[in-house]
Amino acid sequence: MKDLSFDFQTLRSAYLSGETTPSQLIQEILNRIESGDSKIWICVDTKERLLAQAAELEKQDIESLPLYGIPFAVKDNIDVAELPTTAACPDYRYFADKDATVVAKLRAAGAIPIGKTNLDQFATGLVGVRSPYGFPGNAFDPDYIPGGSSSGSAVSVALGQVSFSLGTDTAGSGRVPACFNNLVGLKPSRGLLSNTGVVPACKSLDCVSIFALNASDAQAALRSASGFDATDPFSRPQPVQLDTTKKCFREGMTFGVPSPEQLEFFENQDYLDLYLKSVDRLESIGFKKQIVDFAPFLAAARLLYEGPWVAERYWAIQDLIKSAPESLHPVTRAIIEKGIEGTAVDAFDASYKLQAFRQETESVWEEIDFILSPTAGTHYTIAEVEANPIQLNSNLGYYTNFMNLLDLSSMAVPTGFTPKGMPFGVTVIAPAFHDEKLLVVADQLQKASELPLGASQHRVNSELLPTCYDSIPIAVCGAHMSGLPLNGQLTELGATFCQKASTNDSYRLFALAGTTPAKPGMIRDETNGGKIELEIWDLPKTQWAEFIAQIPSPLGIGNIELIDGQYVKGFLCESWATAGAKELTALGSWRVYLQSER
Template structure:
């Protein structure tokens, strides 16, 4: 089940939202509520919602009739929130901001999904409501803590679901169930109405079968929220991802000696296949030191950040520890021993690791890692619940601490029939840029959607944005071209070459006098019918454009330039007066052709 397919069926009149709801509830009645769900919205209430939608214009509702689920630490008005602990349950009068946004866009909420209690775990087994299994094996865990949310999507009960992610809970279950798991940067999705785990690190996550669906949900659900003090309002240049428009990019991979699979024999080869696939999409692997990221990860559960979990439920755990999952109670109770001194010591360490990773990011645009080293059976988790949970977070625990964005991507099937997954990790606020690449990578490595036999090839690819996140397109014609003396002014600002093309035919081109280094001038002459002038289009981080423009000397200027396809971009122009004593080179079609004539 995916958004595109449902909208196609609604448009064709082959089904209705009410019929979809009836089919979902029939399946749940047949399969049972637990362990995937903790509770359902009453069927009659959901049917009323579906009937009301049929009187609205689908073209004005981007998620018209799309069924979804939310993890049971996310509030739904007048419906219990348990956080996976019955003794903690309360009934909110207001829905979480993200839920309200999704419903306003036409989505239909089916129910609240199972989870590791208080979102403490990556296994999906720490719940009194049962332990969901991977849709591929009843013996293997679903992953957690957003266990039910992942299984509900992978099994086709809903088209998308919301989870939460502090340490990897929106990514590990995605791998174990062959899903896209989008973990946006902190603050992109409001956490107002979400029971915190670590409030300073928590993110609402999105599970879907395709990257296009994740992008559609992100578009609806994101945005600043005055009710959430950790909500973000992006500034110009925030999340700048010039690489997303380029034909080539660089991606970080750890040294082979740093990789850990904890005894698994299948996943190393699948990870190497993912590297090969990303190379075929234009990526160049760059080896980097994983150690600073792993050192930061250690702070999450072996440092005072675990005390945030205690801060959320300190009164409750003191009175109800016996009613909690024993492993969860042990982890959270242990946090009470941390002091303010411990916090500051760890904060200093984290800042050190952050600076180390900032240096590493200068060598690449994104990182490719296994989502999890391996999977486990329910029996294996029961044997060693804390150690093996820790192993699952080997490649995920550092991401929120370092304020990064991530998309977990299905990456093929193992010989034993279980899915493997990798994660694309980007800088802060780069999630929208990661999703089209995730789509392309999924199409290289995977054939089916979730736990179904539906083919990914039957869905529409997600195209990258013409202008990537946080960037501005700039056309250059002379000394700033690749290999020319001022090209460094683009590359030093993080600019990436997007493509080479031509201007609209109505431009004349001149070699200017008395310029150092030599520079050309481009002038639009309405009615002139030439062949267009060769230009390079560069994507620049928006917050660097001001300093770039400030360095442009007279008689040159930056203005709107029309390309051969009619689109407008910023680009170099010249004051017409400067062309009076210049040498016209329009017939040569570009600056490189002119320079070639000088060598003859």
């Protein structure tokens, strides 16, 4: 088990096969933590309590829990019942009497919280080196910063101590550490994940974020953790009226890139080269590039620390900073104390400027589906940051600080390594509640980049990622394929093409007699079958009843096994209808048959 990857698919397969159990996994996790960097964690739950959780899971059906036995870390500004919350400030420490809403949701889905991870104190910083508990080394080179503020959350996943982790992201803390440790970092739309039980940084802007090894895992965690929470005044439900064609993935989408003069890499040529390669890679897999004006995004970013939002950070810890200011890390204190200097006039002035920037950026989204930016312009060593802590931290926010101010969703994606072996990544950006679209884009880009998972040698799996949360994949093998007579029945209901695929070698294909337009019938036959060409389309859940009502006998919808072992809903045929029908199995494709008949 020492070499077992902790990605969700691998762990689930290991549980189903009996290779391991949640209890055995807990012991392996504790071994990995004990032999690793002690500064990653502020508090690890006791072995007895963790094993008790695992034992309870083992009494349940694995199929009933989407995150069965999946271990995760929690940034130590998010409550876990019976564990201390410190926000990396010993004098702030308290014991939580219940889980934060997001932790409770994940636990209910079968996931196991292992403990609390280190961070930049009070989530103030993008560097990961502002903690009185010390700070974890970067997963690839301990001389480099791990990124912050969610430093321990990122490093624990990169080093394979947990499967995923929770961070927070107000200014980039869920994306910069992901970039520096070769992970995906999902900053959801504000309010999609509840902040109840989270120590606030900027209460009106805070987001709980997710670090994972791949986009599929981030998606699974997001779906289990999200949902409206009436106890959080900033919680927002997923809007149902959003245009499906805008919020969901589709082929040939257009992505924006900042104009060359608006890019900033702080003299890091390696990062510039890797960004340009990432742009080229995205184009090579079918996306279309367009230059956009990044100026209003950058102007909004400057408001976060130069404007009155620092006052929110002061508000969050005002009692402590008044009574015991020496409790704070010197850099953290220097930043937050400035929050008391602004006036109400300053606050209104900044809010008017921000509203103007929001309006100015609205037109950008009419022309493109998402933006591709670097996640960070460079990567500093610990020594460099300690010599100039505030300015270099500010540099790291160049591409991140505007995100929550402008109410955007975003996701960091690893795409390469520098010649020194240090990770690089990009961020995909879209308006709020387009998270699922970004997950699919990130999934395709990560797979095309062919990188290892975190700091391991394991590789990303080939699991299909649905193109929209509100859709279900459907496999078609005949007249509903693109360009064929019945494809309109799918597209008129809002279905979008996902990808080409193939069954495993257990299916037979026949040309059904007397059908107009001509249709095939596919049946499962493990003895005489072969591989059959498919297309996967994503059909909105709300349209399934109308689509199925159009399906004539002897066709129906069943479960089809793909060549990689996954199952997807798709067209199957009643076996009686194939008696005397022309068999096409050897051709392996309805399209090939149609061409042969011309």
